[in-house]
Amino acid sequence: MIFKNQSIKSFVSSYRIRKVLKLVFLVAVFVLLYRQITNLTLSKSLLLKIIHTLEGNLAYFLAAIALLFLNYFFEILKWNLLTKQVQARTFRQSTIDVLKGLRVGLFTPLMLGDFLGRSVGFQKKNRTEVMALNFFNSVCQTYVTLLFGSVAILFWWIISEDRLHNLLIVPVLIFILVSILGFLFVFRLKISWQFLERINFIKPYLQTSVLGLNINNKFRIGILALSIARTLVYNVQFWLFYVSLGIHLPILVLFIGVNLILLVKTVGGGLNIFGDLTLREFISINFFGLYHVEGSLILIATFVVWLFNIFLPVLIGFFIKPKE
Numbered sequence: 266m267i268f269k270n271q272s273i274k275s276f277v278s279s280y281r282i283r284k285v286l287k288l289v290f291l292v293a294v295f296v297l298l299y300r301q302i303t304n305l306t307l308s309k310s311l312l313l314k315i316i317h318t319l320e321g322n323l324a325y326f327l328a329a330i331a332l333l334f335l336n337y338f339f340e341i342l343k344w345n346l347l348t349k350q351v352q353a354r355t356f357r358q359s360t361i362d363v364l365k366g367l368r369v370g371l372f373t374p375l376m377l378g379d380f381l382g383r384s385v386g387f388q389k390k391n392r393t394e395v396m397a398l399n400f401f402n403s404v405c406q407t408y409v410t411l412l413f414g415s416v417a418i419l420f421w422w423i424i425s426e427d428r429l430h431n432l433l434i435v436p437v438l439i440f441i442l443v444s445i446l447g448f449l450f451v452f453r454l455k456i457s458w459q460f461l462e463r464i465n466f467i468k469p470y471l472q473t474s475v476l477g478l479n480i481n482n483k484f485r486i487g488i489l490a491l492s493i494a495r496t497l498v499y500n501v502q503f504w505l506f507y508v509s510l511g512i513h514l515p516i517l518v519l520f521i522g523v524n525l526i527l528l529v530k531t532v533g534g535g536l537n538i539f540g541d542l543t544l545r546e547f548i549s550i551n552f553f554g555l556y557h558v559e560g561s562l563i564l565i566a567t568f569v570v571w572l573f574n575i576f577l578p579v580l581i582g583f584f585i586k587p588k589e
Contacts, residue, residue: 315565318511329505330573332498337363337578339495343405343488344383347398350480351391362386364582401480402488407531408447409492413500414528415440417521424517451489452482499523503570510566512558522552526567545571 319326345359354362362383369382380399384392418440422433503523507514514522526548549567550560 315510315562319509322509322511325505326509329502329509332502332505333573333577336495336498336502336574339491339498343402343491344399346484347402347488348387348395351394351398352387358386364578367579368582402492405451405485405489405492406495408444408451409489409496410524410527410531411440411447412444413496413524414531415444417524417528420517421521421525452485496524496527499527499574502574506570506573507566510562510569512553512562512566514553514556514558518553518556522549525552 341356341359341363344363345354345356348354348359348362365385366379366382369378380396383399384395387395415437418433418437422430422437425433500520500523504516504519507519526545529548530545546564546567550563553563554560
């Protein structure tokens with residue numbers, strides 16, 4: 266009886282600690298969000314202009330929000346397909362995994378929290394392989410970002426004027442080369458395998474890395490296709506949000522800008538989601554500013570994209586937990 270009482274007390278105590286930590290975490294999230302909002306330049310006239318514009322473009326705005334669910338559907342589907350190879354997993358359980366990864370990864374750099382959060386729901390013996398699968402998933406999404414970013418830089422080089430045209434030629438060549446090497450890496454082709462084996466300090470990690478995973482290339486194509494679908498959805502979302510806020514740019518310019526934001530965020534991305542917002546704002550205001558879009562409007566549009574696409578799913582992860 267004493268043992269039973271102690272177990273109950275221990276459970277109640279740990280439950281209370283979890284509730285307190287969750288509350289503290291939520292308060293920290295909203296404090297940081299408040300700080301991000303106060304960094305925006307919001308005059309009364311600008312706010313009234315935005316509200317009036319949104320009223321006329323509400324369908325675009327709601328469509329952009331709706332695409333959030335399609336975006337994460339593709340991510341959850343990828344995760345479900347990957348992890349089924351290790352441990353039986355329902356779509357609901359995969360949804361919980363992805364939401365946990367978002368929550369834990371809120372403040373952690375280099376996606377460390379995402380890796381940890383997604384793996385905790387698995388049996389201990391399977392967690393190493395699950396983390397390797399998550400790494401493969403991340404590699405696929407990163408490769409797609411590099412590919413789209415490379416195409417964006419190529420288009421930017423084509424449409425740019427002389428001075429910028431000359432500056433961009435080196436990045437164009439570098440990212441085209443990186444895209445080719447990335448393709449070889451994702452599909453574990455022999456030339457890529459042999460090239461990596463010649464690098465002594467990398468060789469010991471090959472058997473446990475993405476290259477060592479027992480995934481056939483047909484399956485890899487499926488995961489890569491879903492990664493491409495996510496990136497396309499994000500591009501459309503960005504366009505819809507911009508149009509709904511009254512920012513009208515040529516489709517090619519918008520494509521270049523969006524994928525430059527994704528590219529720089531990925532290449533320089535040891536940041537959590539709040540640092541990610543700062544980086545997005547820096548790139549967007551400098552790129553779209555070249556095309557005479559008002560700076561304050563760019564900052565607000567970029568913030569809105571981040572708020573609905575990144576921050577909102579984190580809140581959903583806090584308040585909505587699918588039944589296991």
